[in-house]
Amino acid sequence: MPEKDTSGKRQTASRQLLIRSQIEIAAVLGALANDKAPLAAYLEHGELLFLTRVLHVDAEAGHIVVDYGPSKRANSALLSSRTIRLHCERGGLHLEFLAFRPTETIFNDGAAVQFDLPEVMIQYERRLHRRVRIPPHLPLRCFVDCPGVGSFEARVADIGRGGVGTILHDPANRLEPGRVLTDCRILHPSRPPVRADVQISYSINTQLPDGTPVVRSGCRFIGAPDELAELTRVFVVELDED
Template sequence: MPTPGSASAPDTRLEIQQPDAHAQYILREAREIAYVLRQLGARRAIVTAWYGHAGDFLTTGVIDVATDNRNLILDLGRDEAAIAGALAAGRLLCATQLDKVKIQFPLERLERCTHEGFPALRTPLPDILLRLQRREYYRLSAPSLDSLACQIPLRDGHKIHARILDISGGGLAIVAPPGGEDLQVGTIFENCRLELPDSPPLTVSLQVRNVFRMSTRGGSEVLRAGCQLVHLRAAEANLIQRYILKTERERNHYRA
């Protein structure tokens, strides 16, 4: 059994160690990273900070994020051996969860400090942060004020102009006119034009996963299709993730 301050090494368990393989889930902007870290602090999430090569770790938590988004303040903890090991390590790998979503990030240059009169740990804000849904993607319902749309080119040269109902890092649900017989399950549409607010149009590939007819409140019939984003490049994935995170942040602000 592992002793306090040690456990199995996380080499094969932390996706943050392979950022290129999980590029669509990686945040790189300081403002977005700081927002997630502040959520961890507000929820008092327990963070496991791995260091060294023997599976040693420090159990900590986020206390505060500097207003300039440059420094992160962590709970000191009581395990002096683990604290000493973490301070001596050149790099730490941190892992936690927030609403069943994996959160992972590296830390460097950890040091002791005093925060609001209490001993704590200070480190520069991480350059990257992984935000990975455990089982399925978080789906964001399209805000009523945003006009999220998608143009799907057909083989005959025509286009389906669809409205987006919800969107995630893995796909989207759209509503199309009832004449969209080309929306067949399994069909892949290349060069689709995805339009998000405050962003240039994205060119993506969509594979239809499910289709069914539905009636609107006005009594008209439309097609609702669930589509998977396939062959998604890191740049497009980051823009979609940035939009979802920005919208989440704005909704939480208005709810507060």
């Protein structure tokens, strides 16, 4: 007869590790606090990104304290939520957990947010080609200036560490599958520009939530893999490949 697992962990078929031990959850969160590791949560149907880090863990009192994020709008949305899903990458692993009852508090003379200590934490290995969603209010832009296509600007909707991604652009710019856009500039508002070629794999007509028509082009970013990984490192909430 198999022995009962009393470790507070359960390995799922998809190589996920489900952690239920409050002692171990507190230890993991404490390590994140020591590392000052960034955590993220998407709010308002993915339109807002809340970025934070763990400031304090009190296992005995049953709560954690996190920092306010740089976006006032995201902070306000956070405090209006009953629960959020926080994500973090650490040591090649992806961690996520639900955080309940956000309330304002003071920690080390600064404003902060307190949550209940999570009851469950999920840990799984990060895949090589998972996608990183780029929130609309924190734009990652791709500037194209290529013979035969002309000059235009596209928004990077998502990008994976393997270079696979998606761009959104004006329908006036027709991009056929197989076309390579050379020497494109990929810009984040607070990071140095990255230059890379962009190879188009498909293009479909779609529209933004406000009804604006756009073309969604699947692509692969070629070259500068380290720079692209660093550029998108902050966007830690990942999506599976289509």
